[in-house]
Amino acid sequence: MNNQEAINALQMVRQANPLVHNITNVVVTNFTANGLLALGASPVMAYAKEEVADMAKIAGALVLNIGTLNPTEVEAMIIAGKAANEAGVPVIFDPVGAGATPYRTETARNIASAVQLSVIRGNAAEIANTIGESWTIKGVDAGEGSGDVVSLAKKAAEQLKTVVAITGKEDVVTDGNTTYIIRNGHPLLTKVTGTGCLLTSVIGAFAAVERDVLKAAAAALVIYGVAAEIAAKNAGDEGPGSFQIAFLDALFRVGADEISRYGRIERVE
Numbered sequence: 001m002n003n004q005e006a007i008n009a010l011q012m013v014r015q016a017n018p019l020v021h022n023i024t025n026v027v028v029t030n031f032t033a034n035g036l037l038a039l040g041a042s043p044v045m046a047y048a049k050e051e052v053a054d055m056a057k058i059a060g061a062l063v064l065n066i067g068t069l070n071p072t073e074v075e076a077m078i079i080a081g082k083a084a085n086e087a088g089v090p091v092i093f094d095p096v097g098a099g100a101t102p103y104r105t106e107t108a109r110n111i112a113s114a115v116q117l118s119v120i121r122g123n124a125a126e127i128a129n130t131i132g133e134s135w136t137i138k139g140v141d142a143g144e145g146s147g148d149v150v151s152l153a154k155k156a157a158e159q160l161k162t163v164v165a166i167t168g169k170e171d172v173v174t175d176g177n178t179t180y181i182i183r184n185g186h187p188l189l190t191k192v193t194g195t196g197c198l199l200t201s202v203i204g205a206f207a208a209v210e211r212d213v214l215k216a217a218a219a220a221l222v223i224y225g226v227a228a229e230i231a232a233k234n235a236g237d238e239g240p241g242s243f244q245i246a247f248l249d250a251l252f253r254v255g256a257d258e259i260s261r262y263g264r265i266e267r268v269e
């Protein structure tokens with residue numbers, strides 16, 4: 001995986017405008033739809049258990065996000081996930097807040113075992129809690145031991161039989177055998193709610209067009225991070241509000257020049 005392959009994948013997204021079916025949380029719904037549109041994908045949000053299977057089957061990817069979960073929605077997620085599995089549609093999972101409450105943790109584990117995931121994307125604490133490992137938020141914030149994040153990602157990939165993306169200051173993505181670290185992004189991403197959730201849906205857009213799921217996820221991470229760097233430059237030091245708008249614009253405008261110049265993806269053991 002390299003910058004040129006990420007550029008190619010972005011071109012495929014923009015050409016194909018893949019339909020991304022999201023069952024996501026109420027906080028990020030509008031931002032997610034606008035972010036996918038800006039990138040070049042077609043978002044749809046559909047939640048009713050009566051229609052989720054049909055929608056998932058015609059989508060290029062299904063994104064499940066438990067940010068504001070409730071039992072009705074979780075039931076719909078599992079129905080949609082199983083339908084996507086049957087139809088060969090990639091399923092991307094964001095275990096928002098796994099570890100924060102027992103219900104969230106149990107639900108994250110249930111979804112990850114009931115549905116064959118293509119990618120799970122979360123911060124280190126969420127991924128750790130989804131596979132029953134303990135993790136201290138402090139260690140992540142301090143950026144300590146990226147080696148530990150790599151081991152955690154590999155462990156999760158092995159356990160869940162899926163590609164795992166752990167994001168933070170640096171992002172790690174692995175299928176358990178091949179691992180990349182992506183060193184792009186900007187701290188202002190942490191001051192806008194939903195940037196993690198949108199990223200999970202953006203991974204869905206790439207997985208819809210690139211059947212090598214590891215490459216799809218790595219491409220999404222590098223392009224998203226480069227877009228954030230462009231946005232921070234364009235929005236100056238105005239703050240999160242201007243950054244959020246500039247970030248949508250950057251997802252729309254980011255192209256080969258910036259990705260080849262600023263993309264920082266490295267393969268690690």
Ligand SMILES: Nc1ncnc2c1ncn2[C@@H]1O[C@H](COP(=O)(O)OP(=O)(O)O)[C@@H](O)[C@H]1O
Binds near residue numbers: 168
């Ligand atoms: N300190 C940071 N510096 C630069 N980019 C960051 C930083 N923290 C997170 N990011 C980026 O923000 C995006 C969302 O990741 P993250 O904050 O881990 O998700 P979540 O909000 O779900 O916890 C990712 O693209 C990640 O690379």
Ligand SMILES: Cc1ncsc1CCOP(=O)(O)O
Binds near residue numbers: 025028068194195197
């Ligand atoms: C604030 C909040 N509360 C429940 S879901 C949500 C959004 C989380 O979004 P992200 O994980 O992308 O920051």
Ligand SMILES: [Mg+2]
Binds near residue numbers: 096097122123
């Ligand atoms: Mg999140």
